[in-house]
Amino acid sequence: MNNALYLATIWVVLWLPGAGRAGDWPQFRGPQASGVDDAATIPVRWDVESGRNLRWKTPVPGLAHASPIVWQERVYVATAVGSESAELKVGLYGNIVSAEDQDVHQWRVLALDRGTGRVLWDRLGHEGMPKVKRHPKASHCNSTPATDGARVVAILGSEGLFCFGRDGALLWKRDLGSMDAGYFAVPSAQWGFGSSPVIHQERVIVQCDVQTNSFLAAFDVRDGREIWRAARADVPTWCSPTVATVQGRPRVLVNGWHHTGGYDWADGREIWRLDGGGDIPVPTPVVAHGLAYFTSAHGRFRPMQAIRLEAVGDITPEAVGQTNQFIAWAHARRGNYMQTPIAVGELLFSCFDNGVLTCFDARTGRVHYEERLRAGGDGFTASPVSDGRHLFFPSETGDVYVVPVTNRFSVVSTNRMGETVMASGALSGGNLLLRTRGHLVAIGESP
Numbered sequence: 001m002n003n004a005l006y007l008a009t010i011w012v013v014l015w016l017p018g019a020g021r022a023g024d025w026p027q028f029r030g031p032q033a034s035g036v037d038d039a040a041t042i043p044v045r046w047d048v049e050s051g052r053n054l055r056w057k058t059p060v061p062g063l064a065h066a067s068p069i070v071w072q073e074r075v076y077v078a079t080a081v082g083s084e085s086a087e088l089k090v091g092l093y094g095n096i097v098s099a100e101d102q103d104v105h106q107w108r109v110l111a112l113d114r115g116t117g118r119v120l121w122d123r124l125g126h127e128g129m130p131k132v133k134r135h136p137k138a139s140h141c142n143s144t145p146a147t148d149g150a151r152v153v154a155i156l157g158s159e160g161l162f163c164f165g166r167d168g169a170l171l172w173k174r175d176l177g178s179m180d181a182g183y184f185a186v187p188s189a190q191w192g193f194g195s196s197p198v199i200h201q202e203r204v205i206v207q208c209d210v211q212t213n214s215f216l217a218a219f220d221v222r223d224g225r226e227i228w229r230a231a232r233a234d235v236p237t238w239c240s241p242t243v244a245t246v247q248g249r250p251r252v253l254v255n256g257w258h259h260t261g262g263y264d265w266a267d268g269r270e271i272w273r274l275d276g277g278g279d280i281p282v283p284t285p286v287v288a289h290g291l292a293y294f295t296s297a298h299g300r301f302r303p304m305q306a307i308r309l310e311a312v313g314d315i316t317p318e319a320v321g322q323t324n325q326f327i328a329w330a331h332a333r334r335g336n337y338m339q340t341p342i343a344v345g346e347l348l349f350s351c352f353d354n355g356v357l358t359c360f361d362a363r364t365g366r367v368h369y370e371e372r373l374r375a376g377g378d379g380f381t382a383s384p385v386s387d388g389r390h391l392f393f394p395s396e397t398g399d400v401y402v403v404p405v406t407n408r409f410s411v412v413s414t415n416r417m418g419e420t421v422m423a424s425g426a427l428s429g430g431n432l433l434l435r436t437r438g439h440l441v442a443i444g445e446s447p
Helices: 003-015
Strands: 054-059 069-071 074-082 105-113 119-128 151-155 161-165 170-174 198-200 203-208 215-220 226-231 242-246 249-254 260-264 270-274 286-288 291-295 304-308 327-331 342-344 347-351 356-361 367-372 390-394 399-404 413-416 426-428 431-435 439-443
Touching (some): 105 151, 119 161, 161 203, 198 242, 215 249
Antiparallel strands (some): 074 105, 105 119, 151 161, 215 226, 242 249, 304 327, 390 399, 426 431, 431 439
8 A cells, every 4th residue: 555545544544433542532521431541641730820731721601511522633612601691609508599590692512722722613503592590500501512523412401402513514403302400309490401412333322311201312413313212200310321332232321310220222222220329310320340330419318339231120229228139339328419430440439529539449349438638618510530640620619639549548739720610621632621610721741
């Protein structure tokens, strides 16, 4: 093969939809929501104000908690821009009342250059009044987009499911109905929507657990055609689905309160189910060591459970925290509320919304430690990410705590972002990408 033909072949392979490479972070928390990219080291200390280990900092308009995603040299992020500066109430509190900012909003998707942070394009998806109110700590754009390199798919709340091309052109959109994932006990308390889509094998998987007519569905990423839809009977959740490989075939895993389970990739048929746990599920399932880790923590219980991937049937134990044939290990009250846990090597880390961090043996569930990241009233909503050496935990007030990946607790450093941080980070090419209240920030070793 001559050099020109060889280079052309490589170019085609790189741009095939779904042909990712190391450094791609195509969905919420990266591949399989793992939160881990150990290909490059992230600095443990930086200073946004002085510019130390700050690669770039780009303003992003609006109020949104959608995380950044990365495909090759592009970063994508979604946002909701209102006509006024929206208030955001962070911290530890139990107020269920909805925020009042139902003015006209623009839901937008932006593409940025990964190396410089320069905005390549900024596209309008929808403009109008939000159909559902938000929680005071939430936004009108909480769902993280997903990409396969050729397309970017975003759930823009009740405004629908939107698919953009790599050049920003709107390819198709679908109405999902009212995405009201508010408090099941007080339906008038609207909180918005937070589940993020997943793209796998040219399908878009969406989990829509809402007040009425909840469902899990698969759409063709090429044209938005619905492939299958499975009705779900559960309370509203903020969980995103995970696609795992079980006995050589994809399987969709979803968290819930009464309807945690696994679904067949081909037709949406339920394969297994589990009842019980926290009554406002938020975390996404995480897969490692042939296990799927599920947690929820609101109400009477806060379980952390490790489910064998080959589970079938109703695997509900007699009591929360018990094990059986398909529940490898479980704790009734060591799970977390807002954050998705993270498995790094042989360890599983789980951080509660008050900053209490628990380190488990990922295979056995043995607890190595349970320690608080800091004393005080900081809340923790954003899920951690890891470069395989350290874990990065952003607090809501914008302090990022760096913890080593070991079974002994310590905090290596604390780095101030200068703004609130509610969105989970992304890792790519040795950069930690964090979305603050008003910016997208890239942290990496200074050249």
